[in-house]
Amino acid sequence: MSNSTDTYAVPGVGAGLLDVYRRRYLLKLIVRKELRVRYRGSVLGLAWSYVKPLVQYVVLFFALGIVLRVGDQIPNYALYMFSGVIVINFFSEAFSNATRSIVSNAALVKKIYLPRELFPVASVWVAAVHFLPQLIVLLAAALLSGWHPDIMQLFGALLGFVIVAVTATGLGLLAGAINVFFRDAENIVDMLMMIVTWTSPVLYDWTMIRRLAAPWVLTIYQLNPITVAVELFHWAFWYPTVNQPVELPPHLLVTGFIGLGMAALFLVIGQIVFRRLEGHFAQEV
Amino acid sequence: MGAAVIVKGLKKTFNLRHSHSMKETLVWLAKGRKGDLTKKFDALHDVSFEIQPGETVALLGFNGSGKSTLLKLISGVILPDQGTVRTKGRVAGLIEVGAGFHPDLSGRENVYLNAAILGMTEQEIQEKFDDIVAFSEIEQFIDTEVKFYSSGMFLRLAFAVAVHTQPDIFLVDEILAVGDEPFQRKCLAKIKQLSDEGRTLVVVSHDLDMISRICDRGVVLSSGTVQFEGPADQAVAWLRERN
Numbered sequence: 001m002s003n004s005t006d007t008y009a010v011p012g013v014g015a016g017l018l019d020v021y022r023r024r025y026l027l028k029l030i031v032r033k034e035l036r037v038r039y040r041g042s043v044l045g046l047a048w049s050y051v052k053p054l055v056q057y058v059v060l061f062f063a064l065g066i067v068l069r070v071g072d073q074i075p076n077y078a079l080y081m082f083s084g085v086i087v088i089n090f091f092s093e094a095f096s097n098a099t100r101s102i103v104s105n106a107a108l109v110k111k112i113y114l115p116r117e118l119f120p121v122a123s124v125w126v127a128a129v130h131f132l133p134q135l136i137v138l139l140a141a142a143l144l145s146g147w148h149p150d151i152m153q154l155f156g157a158l159l160g161f162v163i164v165a166v167t168a169t170g171l172g173l174l175a176g177a178i179n180v181f182f183r184d185a186e187n188i189v190d191m192l193m194m195i196v197t198w199t200s201p202v203l204y205d206w207t208m209i210r211r212l213a214a215p216w217v218l219t220i221y222q223l224n225p226i227t228v229a230v231e232l233f234h235w236a237f238w239y240p241t242v243n244q245p246v247e248l249p250p251h252l253l254v255t256g257f258i259g260l261g262m263a264a265l266f267l268v269i270g271q272i273v274f275r276r277l278e279g280h281f282a283q284e285v
Numbered sequence: 286m287g288a289a290v291i292v293k294g295l296k297k298t299f300n301l302r303h304s305h306s307m308k309e310t311l312v313w314l315a316k317g318r319k320g321d322l323t324k325k326f327d328a329l330h331d332v333s334f335e336i337q338p339g340e341t342v343a344l345l346g347f348n349g350s351g352k353s354t355l356l357k358l359i360s361g362v363i364l365p366d367q368g369t370v371r372t373k374g375r376v377a378g379l380i381e382v383g384a385g386f387h388p389d390l391s392g393r394e395n396v397y398l399n400a401a402i403l404g405m406t407e408q409e410i411q412e413k414f415d416d417i418v419a420f421s422e423i424e425q426f427i428d429t430e431v432k433f434y435s436s437g438m439f440l441r442l443a444f445a446v447a448v449h450t451q452p453d454i455f456l457v458d459e460i461l462a463v464g465d466e467p468f469q470r471k472c473l474a475k476i477k478q479l480s481d482e483g484r485t486l487v488v489v490s491h492d493l494d495m496i497s498r499i500c501d502r503g504v505v506l507s508s509g510t511v512q513f514e515g516p517a518d519q520a521v522a523w524l525r526e527r528n
Contacts, residue, residue, distance in 0.1 A: 007373070008291070008371035008372065008373050009371070009372050009373070009376075010361075010369070010370070010371065011358070011359060011360060011361030011370055011372050011376060012358075012360075012361025012362065012363065012364050013361070013364070023401075025401055025406065025407045026401040026402060029397055029398045029401050030398070032394075033387060033390060033394070033398055036389065036390060036394070037387065037389050037390075040389045107384065107385075108384065108385050108402070109362075110362065111362065111381050111384035111385075112360070112362065112378055112379070112384055112385055112402055112403070113360050113361035113362045113376075113378055114402055182307045182310075184307045279363070279364040280364075282357065282362045282363045283299060283300075283363055284300075
């Protein structure tokens with residue numbers, strides 16, 4: 001109780017995401033709570049998050065490779081797709097849970113003041129915890145295919161992860177705040193999540209867009225931070241395993257930083273809207 | 286040294302809207318915003334007062350008089366439509382004992398989570414953990430999930446966390462509805478101790494006898510305005526006269 005006692009504070013007005021950083025211990029406990037609650041009463045517990053991506057990988061391998069013969073166009077197609085799929089998985093879990101986070105913590109929001117940004121941010125962390133097992137499955141699959149990345153490619157993967165996390169936080173703040181007033185938001189987000197797999201080169205490769213659409217369409221396509229992250233993941237985990245010549249999108253690191261800029265923009269917009277609406281959360285949720 | 290809590294010209298209006306649908310809003314917009322989409326209700330109107338550091342103040346009034354709304358405004362859970370609230374020092378708002386408890390977590394996990402929610406640091410929680418458990422007298426069940434607790438055990442633990450958070454300003458709704466009589470006595474002693482340490486307490490309760498015993502001052506609300514402000518026993522008497 002040092003100098004905080006000397007100045008007056010305005011209750012209910014915080015410093016937004018900065019407060020989340022200041023109260024990171026509470027954030028950690030909320031993330032832990034979410035994980036505990038998610039796996040309560042389940043024998044396998046967190047091991048489920050290994051089983052699911054493994055099954056997903058096997059399905060991609062057999063269904064797309066043997067039934068649809070995608071391997072004729074994309075070498076190491078299962079690795080190609082899986083490295084994109086886990087980006088989408090991370091993004092959609094983070095974004096849709098963040099959208100619901102304020103409403104599902106209504107009991108707390110109504111009764112105790114705490115930085116409400118904690119809830120969407122915690123959702124993104126929980127999604128990141130679930131992302132880890134998927135990454136391990138991906139790494140195992142990559143190593144089996146003779147993976148030998150260089151340091152820039154690993155940096156690209158890290159950049160891709162950060163882009164997705166920041167985008168999901170920003171959009172999650174935005175949609176989470178709107179969802180308090182209009183529960184339609186969570187349905188709209190669910191719908192977007194169906195589309196997002198197809199607005200990025202996850203199940204096809206980017207040269208198809210170049211072939212089919214005008215150059216300005218491709219530019220817009222590449223401004224999508226999720227697309228950028230998917231391409232960075234391809235570069236990091238799939239490209240080093242490929243022996244034949246394949247064409248990567250040009251200037252990957254440059255588009256990477258543009259993607260990071262877009263993600264930061266989403267974060268700023270999300271934070272501004274969140275703060276505008278936050279004052280009414282307790283009475284409307 | 287100035288007041289611990291300053292409330293000035295506070296006004297709070299609630300929208301009585303219960304549909305959360307975009308369709309209705311769009312229809313309303315399309316019709317040229319005819320009529321009120323929502324009905325409005327003034328929960329508080331021009332409320333002003335100050336609370337000095339170390340004071341124990343009761344907010345009194347019948348159901349619907351605006352007490353809890355006022356407490357929520359002081360804690361920052363909701364924001365005023367007009368007027369200002371200013372607080373000095375760390376505020377622990379406990380609008381409901383046990384509000385942050387999760388039934389699927391153990392008692393131990395809930396203690397950590399709730400203490401952190403109420404603003405304690407990791408180190409403070411570790412230091413206080415044994416005291417909290419000892420105060421609640423449920424050592425035996427601390428690693429049991431809270432959903433298996435009896436309501437008494439639950440309230441004991443929740444209250445124990447709350448009183449150990451060491452805030453400068455302590456806001457509590459229905460603080461005294463806790464446990465059996467021996468435990469209530471223990472709680473009252475703890476409240477006295479907090480107030481002797483110079484902490485400011487703002488209490489909402491319907492237990493008028495208890496209030497006249499533990500509070501210095503009472504603020505009586507009715508229909509969202511301050512009707513009486515003075516020593517606790519006088520405030521209680523004022524309220525009883527109008528009963």
